[in-house]
Amino acid sequence: MKDRNYTHSIQIDPDRCTGCSHCMRVCSTQAIRIMGGYARIQPERCVDCGECFRVCPQRAIYAKDDGLGTLPPENYKIALVPSVFIGQFPSEYSATQVLSAVKQVGFDEVFEVEQAVDFMKEAYQAVAQQNPSHPLISSYCPAVVRLIQVQYPSLTGQIMRLKAPHDIAALYLRRSKEKEGLAPEKLSIYYVTPCAAKTVAARAPVGEEKSPINGTVNMTAVYNKASKILYGFKKPGLHKTFANMRPDSVNWSLSGTEKKYFPGRGLAIDGMDNVIEFLEKLESGHVSDIDFLEMRACDQGCAGGILCPGNRFLAVERLEHRQKRLQKLKDADNGRVRNPLMEYEKILHTMSGVDPVYPRDGLLLDEDIEKALIKLQRIERLRTYFPGFDCGACGAPGCRNLAEDIVQGKASISHCVFVQRVMEKNYKLSPDQAFVVIEKIWGKGRLDKYVDKV
Incomplete structure (x- = not known):
């Protein structure tokens, strides 16, 4: 069975493209050709990693998302915001303030994706017991999943059959809002995405017929609007709050955190070139005795996403500071974590799996x-x-x-x-x-x- 869903977020504007070939040279899957004077993408090969986006000197390459303009005014709109978005702002602004600013951009409610990570940690223990084949490869980064489908088809069976945290968060929101009496068709959930690959995962998910997310919004676009609102706030003072997730959950999108929660020996590999180099060794049988591989297409994980407006190293530092603050809140509340999502843990376990991942027709000769x-x-x-x-x-x-x-x-x-x-x-x-x-x-x-x- 082959995956022939070639939906893409990465697009090329021929009016801006000069055919300089920078993009063609950095493309990890050899998906770009120069024809008629400008670059063209071969859809069966592209994995939406965004490396071409980074190097284009003409800004001719862009990531197409659903956009804020598609938010249905008649629906109840929820923004799924990853912690890495909060890391784009200086540490003196609290997560509460940042999420409040996002809400004012045009949403009725804002939910932080990493609240679903508390569930993911439990799910990883269950997956480890059920899957004898090792190493298991994380399904968190959709660009890596597509890369394996295109270039390493023999490894598709080792990809974890587990939904990503933003899907789990969306499933929780749909269940909880339905319980509150909101009709499913009246709920719209939009993910504020740090990369193009996650836009594709929402439009054409691997291992799922349909994503629980209605659409995606470019993180830079939300940042530009939210920052104007946020910088108008007074500097934050002390206010009573509590830990709504385990402190280390905020760092799940950063390289090196995910592997800590899978039993056995795990490796964290980030950067597309590094991922490819390691997959080559794994496919050729030169690597063994590994139980889990956490792989991210971007340097530093999602903090290095192509749609993140800030510096990735500063974002990592800010999230580490936030983890310490959450730990203090947890300690002050007698070690309690009040995560409403975990009340739905049992039902989410029945919905968290995905179908097997199949190879993609990267080069189907006949x-x-x-x-x-x-x-x-x-x-x-x-x-x-x-x-x-x-x-x-x-x-x-x-x-x-x-x-x-x-x-x-x-x-x-x-x-x-x-x-x-x-x-x-x-x-x-x-x-x-x-x-x-x-x-x-x-x-x-x-x-x-x-x-x-x-």
Whole structure:
């Protein structure tokens, strides 16, 4: 069974794109090509990690979310806010103040996602007992889940079949509001997302038919509006409050916290390049005796998400400070934690699982296995014609990628500039024809400035 749901948040604006190829060179799954003078994404390969977003000098790449403008005015609207959003603000502003500012942006209620982490810790113990295959790979980061589907299909069976905290929080809110008498169709839950991958997870979840979340809102957009409201507040004074979650739960989205709650030996790996390097070792059998892998596509975990407006290191520090404050509140209240979500623990356990994760058609050469094998042989034969420089001048990130594109009918052998020179030397291709091929890749008129100078 294959996953062919190619919904994406990462988009390219062709009016801004100059075809500089920065994005193509950093793409971890070789999903980007230069065609007609601008970058294009191959949807079957993209995992919405956002590395291309980070390096685009023209701001031509953006993450498409549902936006604040889609909030239905007639519905009861709840914002799911991750703790990392609170970490975007200076520590002198309390979590209560930050969440109050978010509410004023256009929501009827605000709920912090990490309140669901208290449930996740209990669920991890149960999952560890039920799954004999190790290592289990965390399903928390949707970009990593998609990466495994595309590039490491043999490891899909090791992905944890457990919903993420924001889904658990949404399920709790739906149950609790229904109990209060609110009709399900009148409730809209929006997640304030730090990355593009979580937008995709809400629109097209892996292992689920439908997400309990109605939509997502770009964290930077909410930050810009909430900060204007927040900075108008007076500096906070002392006010009576209590711990509504376990203190360490606020750091769940940061790298290194999740693995502490899975029994046995666990590793925390962040950054897309580091994740890929480790998955290569795991798939080839060079790593063993590991029970759990916490993997995050972004450096420092969600604090390094592409839609986080602040500095990731400052955000980590602020969340660590907040953990200490929550610990003091807990200690002052005789060690009690008043988390209303945990009252629904039993029913949430029945709803927290997901279906198995299947490989994705990152490169489906043919539905017929025999034809696919023939095409694979052709790819290997084509590679012998190319120099192996992986220069990118053909509009593909590497020589193998060009060979794959040729077999799939998306390119021709003359796209390689080195093959062009050989073809011209042997009178198989005229200079004018070679020039047309270059323009097909890099855009018409792209080389006119050089012609004029010559």
